[in-house]
Amino acid sequence: MYSKEIQAILDKEKIRPGDIIKITTPEQTFEGILIPRPEKSSTTIILKQDSGYNLGINWQKTEKIEKISQGKELEIFPSIDIKPRKDLPEVSLIATGGTISSRISYETGGVKWLMEPGQLLSIAPELEKIINLKKIEKPFLIASENMSATHWQKLAESAKNLLNSGSAGVIITHGTDTLHYTAAALSFMLKNLSKPVVLTYSQKSTDRPSTDTVLNLTCAAYAAGHSDIAEVMLCGHAESQDTYCLINRGTKVRKMHTSVRHTFRPINDLPLAKVYPSGKIDIINENHKKRTDKKVEADTKFEEKTALIKYYPGANPDIINYFVKKGYKGIVIEATGLGHMATDESKYNWLPTLKDAIASGLTICAAAQTIYGRLNPIVYGEGRKLHDIGVIHLEDMLPETAYVKLGWILGHTKDQKRAKQMMLTNYAGELTKKTDTRTFLY
Amino acid sequence: MYSKEIQAILDKEKIRPGDIIKITTPEQTFEGILIPRPEKSSTTIILKQDSGYNLGINWQKTEKIEKISQGKELEIFPSIDIKPRKDLPEVSLIATGGTISSRISYETGGVKWLMEPGQLLSIAPELEKIINLKKIEKPFLIASENMSATHWQKLAESAKNLLNSGSAGVIITHGTDTLHYTAAALSFMLKNLSKPVVLTYSQKSTDRPSTDTVLNLTCAAYAAGHSDIAEVMLCGHAESQDTYCLINRGTKVRKMHTSVRHTFRPINDLPLAKVYPSGKIDIINENHKKRTDKKVEADTKFEEKTALIKYYPGANPDIINYFVKKGYKGIVIEATGLGHMATDESKYNWLPTLKDAIASGLTICAAAQTIYGRLNPIVYGEGRKLHDIGVIHLEDMLPETAYVKLGWILGHTKDQKRAKQMMLTNYAGELTKKTDTRTFLY
Known part of the structure; x- marks a missing residue:
């Protein structure tokens, strides 16, 4: 709520939250959408600018506040009727929250969620000509930084059920953070994934003229309904402009x-394909799984006592003891260079602590903090020492993928030998030869 | 030491470690330098290939072992005489170890270090025409993954002394890992840095035909002796080929x-300059500090109780309590997206734990785990909650730079307000507007 002084000016100019207004200060003028304040008696006027970011202006510095146009944004996600298109592939959508399926309510300042297929079609009417959008599932609606393994498990179950009951593919809309x-x-x-599962997103919210939602959804619809790629993929802008999208493998992005x-780039692997808004799909990586009739299974066991940490100069190895004491079963360490951490005779020597942790049953892996490239622990003596005590160097596997994989593997076995063997086995393109x-820098 | 069986074959063929040999197996032939084994009775023959990587071949699978040529590598870093060139700028070098100043002794399998200016000139004779190389200091010789703040402090002292006693610039050779x-x-x-301090490296060891040492040292010599950039810079290959080098700002690489x-790329800032082996220096970023006559000071206080951690889905906030109990003074968290971590009503909610840590005196900062881009905690409600409890969002500062800066700042003050103000003040190009x-992906 704005302060009495500000509210008086707004009332005089018949300005309501959601309206586009112009504020003049001695230095500059600002245009944007007036955002309501949840706090009491705020003396800072908040404008949502076309850049998408909010700007706060101290009202005492304003010379003039004018209304440019009435807010149209107050109607949240109008729904339009869907005409079933039996001639198009049936695709389902799972909405999980995130910028792509949310819109700020300028009345309350809260987030409104996209709830019905008809609302999605009002944002991207093109979809109606690409797929027969039958169903939108909403197992949960949250910002993606609040997700954890429980949410992944629910998503896997939803996707499995949709794919096994007639959908030719599934689109999942999701926040970008995680x-x-x-x-x-x-x-x-x-x-046994036999059909496309396509994750997509939005970096610029759907109510902005510069939104990336429409291109991303369009390309995701082609990938899910019309591509032959039976993998989990991430689909989104290839360039800063609205030209085309990349489809990247879920483990290499x-x-x-x-x-x-x-923002989403392929790491240590080429994209699977380019998808154009025209529907053209250019396969880049021929080495992908193709559609089959197999029944999809969800194998979702996950060990929550799994950690991801980063090595850095001066990092004290005692952090490993913390995880051992707390009953953790495995740790991925983002190591330097080809898979290193301090192993000399200093107080920061990680070797003895890691050796004890491995002896007590933990599975300890190393992934590259450089992000790009491949570990090779035997080039230098230092890396070899880590390798010799049982640290598992994960080749070209991304640290984030390695963390997820380790949790999944430890959900299936606590046997160190078996876990090591599984970590070094390629399940979903996470390891390349x-x-x-x-x-590099694709 | 190789097993008796292998040694017998080697003796018969008059092959000694360091010789280039050819091994024939039923499937393939391999060429490379025979590497000695420190272990007893090894049954795997190790070849150092031209790619630089070692290859192990089970001797029982070998059909033939032949000598191709006598090893010339046994002479480690021959030294050549230096003729003082008073007409060239006087530059000093600090060697710290790493691939660039090491060479494997094929007799012992151990690492030999480059010790004298004359040895450096035998690797890169070009240097003699670029700079008057007066002195090589060796404050320590270690692989860079074994470094910590103590080493940085010694380096700062060495560089200061050299610059204040006549050197026009300093080159520091260093392992790549850290x-x-x-x-x-x-x-x-x-x-008050008034002259160039140029760090350089080698990714491919100096004894290999494909080494990058010569170009990197040549460009570093031009940067240190002939450029007007009075900053700490990192100089190295711009491309995979030996074409030219980039000079990147020390805080933005x-x-x-x-x-x-x-491998070294500029992050969130353009390189300072391109340097060609001809000596041409193309300035890209005009906004750099220029040479002056100021006396350089070393201000090296560093708080070792500083940590760098990474947020990930399912990360338990209890890790923060560990650092509090251990007496840490500050933590940089690699946050997701625009500066987020879980802040909802789940067991993974980081807000209460962070709030307590801040109340107990810790300085808690967030940097971007995406690496590229800028944090903005006020776009979404979730980020705003972190901002409101006092988490310091570090704009476009790299997580690694942020960790180093936080340790340095906390070495100077433990006052939270002052530390926050200093973290958000630009000292060395680490924050850009x-x-x-x-x-992006430069």
């Missing part, structure tokens, strides 16, 4: 930028 | 690939 962790989790949890639309040099 | 952490540390520790030569869009 989308690549979810993509990796579903890659391991969905067994990472959010690499806080805010740009083409040779890395194409074009993949 | 080179970017050292670059950041020196950026903060060297105050990161090792991004485990093995390629152009606006990020050039060309920097």
Whole structure:
């Protein structure tokens, strides 16, 4: 709620939250959508700018506040009728929250969720010509930073059920923050996957003219309904412009930028395909699983006592003892270079602590904190020492994928030998034999 | 030591470690340098291949072992005479170990270190025409994964002394694993820096035909002796080929690939300059500090009770309590997206634990685990909650740089307010106001 002084000016100008207004200060003028304040008597006026970011202006510095246009944003996700298109592939959608399926209510400042297929079609009417969108499931609606393994398990169950009851593919809309962790989790949890499961997102909210929602949903619909790729994939902008999308393998993709639309990049593997808004799908990586008639299974066991930590100069190895005491079963360490951490005769020597942890039953893995590239612990003596005490160097597996995989593996076995063997077995494209040099900074 | 059986064959063929040999198996033939084994009675023959990696071949699978040529590698770093070149800028070098200043002794399997300026010139004779190389200091010789703040402090002292006693610039050779952490540390520790401090490295060891040492050293010499950039910089291959080098700002650079030569990439900032082996220096970022006559100071206080951790789905906030109990003064958390972690009403909610940690005196910061981009905690409600309890969102600062900076700041003050203010003050280019869009995946 704005302060009395501000409210008086707004009332005089007949301005309500949601309206586009112009504020003049001695230095500058600002345009944007007036956002309501949940706090009491706020003296800062908040404008949502076209960049998507909010701007706070101290009302005492304003010279003039004018209304530019009435807010149209107050109607949240109008729904339109869906005409069943039996000639198009039947695709289902699972909405989980995130920027892509939310819209800020300018009346309350709260988030409204996209709930019905008809609402989705009002955002991207193109979808009606691409797929027969039958159902939107909402197992939960949360920001993706609040997700954990329980949510991955629910998603795997939903996707399995939809695929086994007639859907030709599934689209999952999801917040961007932890989308690549979810993509990796579903890659391991969905067994005998025989149809496309396509995760997509939005970096710029759906109510903004610059939103990336429409292109991402359009390409995801082509990938889910029309592609032959029976894998868990992440589909989104290839470039900053609305040109085309990349489909990346769920285990070989990472959010690499806080805010740009083409934030999800392939890591240590080429994208599976390019998808154009015209529907054209250019396969890049021929080495992918194809559609079959197999029944999909959800194999979702996950050991929550799994950790991901990062090594850095001066890192005290005692942190490992903490995890041992707390009953953890496995740890992925983001190691430096080819898979290293301090192993010399200093107080930071990680060798004795790691040796004890492994002896007490933990599975300890190393992944590359450089993100790109492949570990090779036997090039230098230091890495060899870690290898010799039983640290499992995970080749070219992403640290985030490695964490998810380790939790999934430890959900199935606590036997160290078996866990090691499974960590070094390729289940869903997470390990490659040779890395194409074009993949660096793709 | 090889097993009796292998040694008999080697003796018969007059093969000694260091010789180039050819091994024929039923499937393939392999060529490489025979590496001695430190273990007793090894039955695996180790070849160092031209790729630089070692290959193990079970001797029982060998059909033939032949000598191709006598090893020349046994002479470790021959030294050549230096003729003082008073007409060239006087530059000093600090060797710290790492691939660039080491060479494997094929007799012992151990590492031999580059010790004298004359040895460096035998590797890169070009240097003699670029700089007057006066002195090589060796404060310590270790692999860079074994470094910590004590080493950074010694380096800062060495660099300061050399610069204040006549050197026009300093080159530091260093292992790649933690080179970017050292670059950041020196950026903060060297105050009133009035001359170039250039860190360089090698990804492919100096005794290999494919080594990157020569180009990196050549460009580093031009940067240290001839450039006007009075900053801490990291100089190395711009591309996979031996074309030219990039000079990146010490606080805005990161090792991004485990093995390629152009592994160090600029993050959230353009490189300072391109340096060609001809000596041409193309300035890209005009906004850099220029040479002056100021006396350099080393301000090296560092709080070792500083941690860097990574948030991930399912991460238990209790890890924060561990650091509090252990007396830590500050933590940098690699947060998701625009600066988030779980803040909902689940068992993984980080808010209460972070609030308590901040109340008990810790300085808690967030940096972007996406690596590229800028945090903005006020776009979404979730980030705002973290901001409101006092988590310091570090804009576009790299997590690694943030860890180093936090340790350095907490070495100077334990006052939370002052520490926050210092963390958000730009000292060495670690914070920029606006990020050039060309920097993403540069």
